[in-house]
Amino acid sequence: MILSFDGVYYTYHSQNGETEAVRNLSFGIEKGEFAAVIGPSGCGKTTILSLAAGLINPTGGKVERENVEFGYMLQRDALFPWRTVERNIYLPLEVKKRNTPEMREKAVALAEKYGLKDFLHKKPAQLSGGMRQRVALIRTLAAQPDILLLDEPFSALDYQTRLEVCDDVQGIIKGEHKTALLVTHDISEAIALSDKVIVLSSRPATLVAEHEITFGNGSPKIRRNCPEFAATFELLRRELGI
């Protein structure tokens, strides 16, 4: 297990009282696995990513992670508009003080491998939404993280771009043999992309079910056309109580 939640509880405190966000949650992710967490909106999915990355500590239980490094990809690309694509990709290297020529070279090679060669010296504003999200992914990968945490990275895109970027991102992550934990409220996205789907209840989030998705050959496009797709969709829908 590269990452595991062991009976995790988490409670938020604010002026207006306390909110139990996560209750007795246990699950684990293997190295190289692409896992998706789905749940009703507002069920504390982002909290789970923050817990996984160690940005916040659980109120109870344990989050165990091997000595790994995390890369975070957010709902909005959050590219810095005053930096070129190339310098946006260097950002995590600068922050983590690993801005060596060697690391920069690797980052650029990655960008070129995934079709950003002609865009390196452009500003983000000159790119389409799909391209920007791809830059955001390469930026996340530049620091060579072991686990990628994806916080609904496609939800700000229009439907067509979303299908395209979704396949794109999954391809890149699989191609680089990274482990990924995706949180989303989109059932079909979760099924199409992941090896394992973790279903959560509404707040406080508890584990409802865990499914290994094995049909298709791992490509989202093929998976969407499999007969099992609709059945799995129905199953997850029922578990979510929609």
Next chain:
Amino acid sequence: MKNLNCSEEHLAYLKRKKIKAVMINAARVGILCALLGLWELCAQLKLIDPFVTSSPSRICATIGELYANGNLFYHIGVTLMETVAGFAIAAGLGYIVAVLLYMSDWARRIFEPYIVVLNSLPKIALGPLIIIWIGTGYSAIIFMTVLVAIIVCIMNTLTGFLSVDKTMLTLMKAMGAGKAQQLTKLVIPATLPSLINTLKIAVGLSWIGSIMGEYIVSRAGLGYLIVYGGQVFRLDLVMAATIILCALAGGMYGIIALIEKRLNK
């Protein structure tokens, strides 16, 4: 310009745009000339009393006179020095204070009411204190200038810092960036455009500060000329100093605007 392969229609569009720009500039200059002309004409025809209202020709003569006896650039120099020094100190110090307040949530919360009160206080009320504490030299006027401009510099800069995109901040935190890195990599570059706006406001306030300072206590400078001219009823001198002030303030604003253009390239 690469307009070789564009359509007639596009050329016509470009031409219309250019004509519009020329017309606007012509109208600007035209209005100024018309006003000055009307003023001069009324004064020449004795429709208004040039002793009270002055006139463009008398203003020119006064400026010429100041130039001839070597006082023109002396007074301009004094006021300019006070204003630029006050502006630089207010902007620089204001920025540093804003950074410190941004870095510490505690400091920000604690000092907020003090800043609000200082902002609302009419700084001229401190005039007598400044004279007694600092004296009657240039430093008193520079101090007044800093006082007038700095609070707005601090408040505007801090507001800019605090309104930086939350997603970008989350991203920086998720990468493990500390406060210092958040500041240098994200907050400072992201607020560069709003910094220029703050500087533009500070330019105006610095002129208010330096002239106000010269009103209270001075032996030279454009503000001094205005006060002195008023006291001895030489309104030509008052007008001449005011016109020079307009030109200088416009020029200083222009420099900031030029810097802005450079940055936006």
